[in-house]
Amino acid sequence: MNCEWVRNNISAYIDHELSEYQKEMVRSHLLQCPECKAEFNRLSMAWDSLKLWEDKQPPLYLKEAIIKNAKKEKYSRILHIFVPVAAVLVITFVTVFFYSRNEQQTRKALMSENKRSLKIESVKLDENEIIKNLQLIEEQEFFESVEILRTIEYLPIIEEDDYKKTSIGYFLA
């Protein structure tokens, strides 16, 4: 067996990371080769001495602190969802509230304005004035109809021959 191969695999042999076949190869080589056996002893002793560094008991408060942190995280997670939703609801409510209040105020203002104007008109207009207005309207209608008649008068007179010359006249003839 090759010493180089064994030395490259001694560490894995110590850690039980070789296959059964490889383990057997190393084992049989170590029985025959004192140099490789010495290397095996050196590495395994160093590895074993790490046992002297025992585990340390974590402080009692550590577990409590971990749980406390996670609880804080849980609540902040809830807040992360709740706060934006609440904010949107509040903004919507405030907007709707002020909008409806403005709408009501505007409606009230318009209604009172209308009432006032109606009162003013009822005070100002009397019967004579209405009659006068109606007369004015009639006069205006009269003048408008006169104007229309005038426009008709100024239309060009089409002679019979000219009439026949037009496409409609030719067709009718």
Place this chain on the structure above:
Amino acid sequence: MENNDIDIELMKKIRNEDFSAFEELVTRHYHSVFNLANRFLYNTADAEDITQEVFLRVFRASKSYTAKAKFSTWLYTITKNLCFNELRRRRSANIVSIEDEMIPEIPSTAESPASEIEKKEVRGRVLDAVKALPENLRIAVLLLKYHGLSYEEVAEILGCTVNAVKLRIHRAKDFLAKSIGYLSEETK
């Protein structure tokens, strides 16, 4: 039920807002997370902070957690990443940690004073040797030796091949043997 199955089951419960499952998960693992961080950073206070941060991340990730690998592999990967971040932070801030491992311990009465002194001396040399290991070798040694992981699991945590882990461990053992003072028969 295997340990990993229990952890996965607990993670499912945490996802469904079962806080007692989180407490159980912490009880099962905070000891090993703390010890990994403590051995890697040589500082109890930093190890406590790292442990808290690791479990906070586990809690945050519970909603998106999918059991692709072993739970412990995932947990140690988070711990390893946070430990390396801490080392980077220390380096950039030029912080020298106070090594509380150097504080002498009360000797036990079971052994003779001579053997106790010898043991203490060797222990001191072991701690110095591990501390002197390069970080990428140190983390591999800690995971393999103190957390009972396989080469494959260590490779997964460190993001390298199994052969790379094999090589690292071999180099680390050689380095430790030299540092502690175990000489080969040839050099004696």
